[in-house]
Amino acid sequence: MTAHPVLAEALRGGIVESAHRGAVAVIDAGGTVHSAWGDIDRPIFPRSAVKVLQALPLVESGAAERFGLSDEELALACASHGGESFHTATAASMLAKAGVDVQALECGTHWPYHDGAIKALAAAGEQPSALNNNCSGKHAGFVCLGCLMAEGDDRRAFLRGYVKPEHPVMREVTAALQASTGYDLSKAAVGTDGCSIPTYAIPLRHLAHAFARVATGQGLRPGHAAAAQRLRQAVARAPQMVAGTGRLDTRLMQRLGERVFCKVGAEGVYCAALPTLGLGVAVKMDDGNNARACEVVLAALLVRLLPLGGDEAAFVHGLADVPLVNWNGIEVGSLRASAELLPA
Amino acid sequence: MTAHPVLAEALRGGIVESAHRGAVAVIDAGGTVHSAWGDIDRPIFPRSAVKVLQALPLVESGAAERFGLSDEELALACASHGGESFHTATAASMLAKAGVDVQALECGTHWPYHDGAIKALAAAGEQPSALNNNCSGKHAGFVCLGCLMAEGDDRRAFLRGYVKPEHPVMREVTAALQASTGYDLSKAAVGTDGCSIPTYAIPLRHLAHAFARVATGQGLRPGHAAAAQRLRQAVARAPQMVAGTGRLDTRLMQRLGERVFCKVGAEGVYCAALPTLGLGVAVKMDDGNNARACEVVLAALLVRLLPLGGDEAAFVHGLADVPLVNWNGIEVGSLRASAELLPA
Numbered sequence: 001m002t003a004h005p006v007l008a009e010a011l012r013g014g015i016v017e018s019a020h021r022g023a024v025a026v027i028d029a030g031g032t033v034h035s036a037w038g039d040i041d042r043p044i045f046p047r048s049a050v051k052v053l054q055a056l057p058l059v060e061s062g063a064a065e066r067f068g069l070s071d072e073e074l075a076l077a078c079a080s081h082g083g084e085s086f087h088t089a090t091a092a093s094m095l096a097k098a099g100v101d102v103q104a105l106e107c108g109t110h111w112p113y114h115d116g117a118i119k120a121l122a123a124a125g126e127q128p129s130a131l132n133n134n135c136s137g138k139h140a141g142f143v144c145l146g147c148l149m150a151e152g153d154d155r156r157a158f159l160r161g162y163v164k165p166e167h168p169v170m171r172e173v174t175a176a177l178q179a180s181t182g183y184d185l186s187k188a189a190v191g192t193d194g195c196s197i198p199t200y201a202i203p204l205r206h207l208a209h210a211f212a213r214v215a216t217g218q219g220l221r222p223g224h225a226a227a228a229q230r231l232r233q234a235v236a237r238a239p240q241m242v243a244g245t246g247r248l249d250t251r252l253m254q255r256l257g258e259r260v261f262c263k264v265g266a267e268g269v270y271c272a273a274l275p276t277l278g279l280g281v282a283v284k285m286d287d288g289n290n291a292r293a294c295e296v297v298l299a300a301l302l303v304r305l306l307p308l309g310g311d312e313a314a315f316v317h318g319l320a321d322v323p324l325v326n327w328n329g330i331e332v333g334s335l336r337a338s339a340e341l342l343p344a
Numbered sequence: 345m346t347a348h349p350v351l352a353e354a355l356r357g358g359i360v361e362s363a364h365r366g367a368v369a370v371i372d373a374g375g376t377v378h379s380a381w382g383d384i385d386r387p388i389f390p391r392s393a394v395k396v397l398q399a400l401p402l403v404e405s406g407a408a409e410r411f412g413l414s415d416e417e418l419a420l421a422c423a424s425h426g427g428e429s430f431h432t433a434t435a436a437s438m439l440a441k442a443g444v445d446v447q448a449l450e451c452g453t454h455w456p457y458h459d460g461a462i463k464a465l466a467a468a469g470e471q472p473s474a475l476n477n478n479c480s481g482k483h484a485g486f487v488c489l490g491c492l493m494a495e496g497d498d499r500r501a502f503l504r505g506y507v508k509p510e511h512p513v514m515r516e517v518t519a520a521l522q523a524s525t526g527y528d529l530s531k532a533a534v535g536t537d538g539c540s541i542p543t544y545a546i547p548l549r550h551l552a553h554a555f556a557r558v559a560t561g562q563g564l565r566p567g568h569a570a571a572a573q574r575l576r577q578a579v580a581r582a583p584q585m586v587a588g589t590g591r592l593d594t595r596l597m598q599r600l601g602e603r604v605f606c607k608v609g610a611e612g613v614y615c616a617a618l619p620t621l622g623l624g625v626a627v628k629m630d631d632g633n634n635a636r637a638c639e640v641v642l643a644a645l646l647v648r649l650l651p652l653g654g655d656e657a658a659f660v661h662g663l664a665d666v667p668l669v670n671w672n673g674i675e676v677g678s679l680r681a682s683a684e685l686l687p688a
Contacts, residue, residue, distance in 0.1 A: 003347030003365075010611070010632060013535025015545060017389050018611050018632030021347075021365075045361050108671025111459075122463035133671060191357025192676040201359060267354065267362050288354060288362030289633030327452025327477060332536040 004038035004286055005340050007300075008293040010324065012333035019338075020293035022268065022285035024301065027208035029218035029278050035304075037340065040208075043201035044284045045191055048080045049265030051138050052231050052273075053210060056176040058141040059227035063148035067097040074234035075241035076137030080264065082244030083112025083132035085120070090241060091131045094140035098147040100155060105130040106163045107139040107195040114244050135195035137241070142169050142197075163196040170197060177202075180220060180228075181210040194266060204282040207271055211280030214261065215273035232261045232273065248295045248319065252302070255315055259306065262298060264291055270298045277305060292335055296320050300337030348382035348630055349684050352637040354668065356677035363682075364637035366612065366629035368645065371552035373562035373622050379648075381684065384552075387545035388628045389535050392424045393609030395482050396575050396617075397554060398541075400520040402485040403571035407492035411441040418578035419585035420481030424608060426588030427456025427476035429464070434585060435475045438484035442491040444499060449474040450507045451483040451539040458588050479539035481585070486513050486541075507540040514541060521546075524568060525554040538610060548626040551615055555624030558605065559617035576605045576617065592639045592663065596646070599659055603650065606642060608635055614642045621649060636679055640664050644681030 008020040023038025033040075055077045058064050064074060073094045081087040095101050111118050112132045121128060130136055142162055146169045150158035162169040178185045181202055189201040212218075214232065217225035235242050239253035242263065249262055262272035268285030281301055285293045299319035302308075308316060321336040336342070348365040355361060367382025377384075399421045402408050408418060417438045425431040439445050455462055456476045465472060474480055486506055490513040494502035506513040522529045525546055533545040556562075558576065561569035579586050583597035586607065593606055606616035612629030625645055629637045643663035646652075652660060665680040680686070 012389060013533045013543070013545065015387075015533045015535075017535070018630060020631050020633075043359075045356060106672070108673075110671050115455075118462065119466035122466035123469060125467060189357045189359045191359075191361070192670060192674055194670045194676070196670060196672045196674060199357070201357065286362060287364050287631035287633055287637070289364075289631055289636065292633065293631070326536060326538045326540060327454050328450070328540045329452075330536055330540060332538070 002039055006338045007037065007285070007297045007341055008335065009338050010333065010335050012324070017333065020285050020287055022283060022293065022297065023204055024297065025204040025208035025282045026301065026305065027205060027212050027280050029212040029216040029280075031209050033205070034279055040204040043189060043203050044269065045199045045201050045267065046207055046271065046282075047193060047199055047265035047267060047269050048135070049263050049269040049271040049282075050177060050207070050210070051080070051263060052078045052214060052228070052235075052261065053177050053180045054138065054173045055141050055231055056180065056224050056227045057172040058145050059230050060176075060223035061145055061148055061172070063144045064230075066148055067094070067144050069094060069097065069144065071234040071237040072241050073137075074231055075238040077141030078231055078235055078263065079137045079242045080134045081137060081241065082114030082117060082247065083128065083134065084114050084117045084244050087137070087241065087244065088129075088131040091136040091140045094137070094144060098144045098155075100143060100147065100159070102130055104143045104156065104159055105133070105136060105139050106161075107133040107135045109133060116245070133195060139195065142173065145169055145172065165190070165198045174198070174200070176224065180213055180224060181206040182219075204284060207282035208280040211271050211273040211282065212278060213280070215275040215280055216278045218278075232258060232275070235261060248291070248298070252316075252319070255312065256306075260302065264294065268294045270294045272298060272301075274305060279305065281305075296322060296335055296337045297341060300341040303342060346383055350682045351381065351629070351641045351685055352679065353682050354677065354679050356668070361677065364629050364631055366627060366637065366641065367548055368641065369548035369552035369626045370645065370649065371549060371556050371624050373556040373560040373624075375553050377549070378623055384548040387532060387547050388613065389543045389545050389611065390551055390613055390615065390626075391537060391543055391609035391611060392479070393607050393613040393615040393626075394521060394551070394554070395424070395607060396422045396558060396572070396579075396605065397521050397524045398482065398517045399485050399575055400524065400568050400571045401516040402489050403574050404520075404567035405489055405492055405516070407488045408574075410492055411438070411488050413438060413441065413488065415578040415581040416585050417481075418575055419582040421485030422575055422579055422607065423481045423586045424478045425481060425585065426458030426461060426591065427472065427478065428458050428461045428588050431481070431585065431588065432473075432475040435480040435484045438481070438488060442488045442499075444487060444491065444503070446474055448487045448500065448503055449477070449480060449483050450505075451477045451479045453477060460589070477539060483539065486517065489513055489516065509534070509542045518542070518544070520568065524557055524564060525550040526563075548628060551626035552624040555615050555617040555626065556622060557624070559619040559624055560622045562622075576602060576619070579605060592635070592642070596660075596663070599656065600650075604646065608638065612638045614638045616642060616645075618649060623649065625649075640666060640679055640681045641685060644685040647686060
């Protein structure tokens with residue numbers, strides 16, 4: 001594998017303790033490269049960073065309207081949430097509106113990501129359900145789409161196996177991913193995601209282009225363009241749903257509103273749409289280990305790209321250069337975007 | 345920063361999803377390089393991987409004997425433990441033997457690392473104490489050393505600030521680190537560790553050499569050689585103390601006994617002593633993000649270096665090539681040492 005540039009660094013005692021390499025594509029809606037670092041043509045698994053693309057059929061099909069999904073529910077369909085109580089309640093509500101329940105979900109069960117939610121469940125002597133799965137909103141969206149597609153048939157029977165590539169629901173989802181990225185998924189490497197749906201390896205160039213299309217509507221068919229706008233608005237209105245308390249996606253969109261739509265994915269991926277600039281962004285950190293590196297990289301890209309005022313600029317800059325504090329509250333270093341991205 | 349070789353890879357869907365670069369030194373007690381990958385002369389922070397070196401004064405001083413520390417307690421002095429109930433009880437016992445209590449600890453407080461321990465605390469409606477800090481055993485060892493050094497003086501007053509570089513306790517600890525690594529720490533970069541003690545940047549070459557000395561006693565002064573042997577034996581007899589349920593250090597030493605002494609450190613560090621071979625090993629993964637990469641790297645090095653029988657070979661090989669399973673229990677890929685370390 002080519003050695004990509006160092007995009008993020010962890011500092012301690014005045015030296016670089018750890019370094020994160022990666023690649024970034026910033027693309028406009030016409031497909032022109034605005035800026036790039038590293039190899040943007042190597043296919044990578046975008047994982048959860050493309051949930052908004054996978055949610056396009058939920059809106060375009062009319063399922064969201066038929067079941068009267070709210071902003072909160074549409075935002076949750078694009079989310080990797082922390083399993084907080086307002087997330088699980090919203091996922092349950094989506095399922096109820098479609099006439100089914102948690103039994104319909106095929107995402108699997110895990111303890112919530114949010115620390116407080118783990119402790120609250122444990123303190124109540126309860127076990128998590130599939131509603132706590134960080135993907136339960138995305139899956140509830142798939143289930144809503146399936147319930148519309150099932151028409152008069154038995155919904156439960158129709159839904160079974162919706163996570164499989166050959167199921168009619170997943171065919172719609174994959175078709176939306178292909179249409180929005182413009183990448184031939186029939187030839188792509190396919191993996192299985194944490195929540196059991198397929199994940200397709202797509203180059204950063206195509207992922208960033210898809211998010212430029214989401215940002216602008218350009219290059220999307222009308223139904224997808226309208227759906228993308230609706231989903232972006234929903235997330236901007238209910239940013240606590242897309243991630244959760246204290247998490248980067250939520251904090252950024254609470255502060256910047258519709259100027260940024262961003263979404264983290266597992267293994268160091270970030271995608272973002274910047275509607276005011278007409279740009280899409282896609283990031284993959286090589287080590288993929290957790291969110292810390294791609295978060296400061298995304299923040300640094302926003303500092304570079306967005307025209308931000310004083311307080312906003314300081315807020316976003318602070319997310320690109322984050323103090324590291326130890327168990328006694330002593331500042332021991334920092335995690336920051338490298339000078340490649342954010343010159344001192 | 346030089347691009348080090350890829351030493352570990354995460355696979356999904358038949359392709360490499362993420363890759364981890366790093367450097368490794370394997371050194372004998374005479375200081376000769378047995379094998380190496382990447383730059384082994386760049387100083388790195390060893391963090392918790394050198395706890396056994398930092399525990400040498402506890403034994404050499406006679407404090408361990410004076411306070412009648414057991415194998416379990418000495419193993420905990422070398423540990424980054426999970427904060428399970430048997431860990432916190434052992435730390436508390438060390439403090440009690442020295443005539444003090446949890447108030448003496450200056451490591452700070454965090455929720456236990458062990459999942460079950462978090463949930464048990466939350467279910468009991470309790471908060472963690474400094475005993476749950478993964479370093480509480482190391483700090484209890486420092487406190488025991490300090491209580492011996494305090495002699496007739498007020499123990500509590502003497503102990504105050506023992507985490508500071510200039511405190512008599514920390515001077516002893518630093519002197520042991522310098523003596524065992526043979527590296528001039530007065531010129532090293534100094535950071536503050538998670539538990540507030542200083543961490544010194546030391547090249548992998550010197551760290552591996554120190555562990556070869558720990559493995560053999562060669563090149564250590566007699567008091568340190570005897571202390572190193574005592575600590576290795578204690579950990580081999582109580583490997584559940586050095587990490588905890590299900591964790592790599594514990595599992596490896598439960599299975600391989602005194603043939604391996606190994607210890608993980610934060611930010612992708614591993615150090616190991618291999619007494620039967622007279623070798624020391626030191627690993628630093630560049631991205632430092634969490635344990636996953638350095639764990640498979642260490643296991644691959646053990647496969648390469650140790651003469652292992654059928655079942656043991658399969659056990660250690662299995663730790664160098666680990667299936668990745670999703671929330672539905674489906675195998676979706678693997679985390680493995682690269683072909684650099686473990687040819688197929």
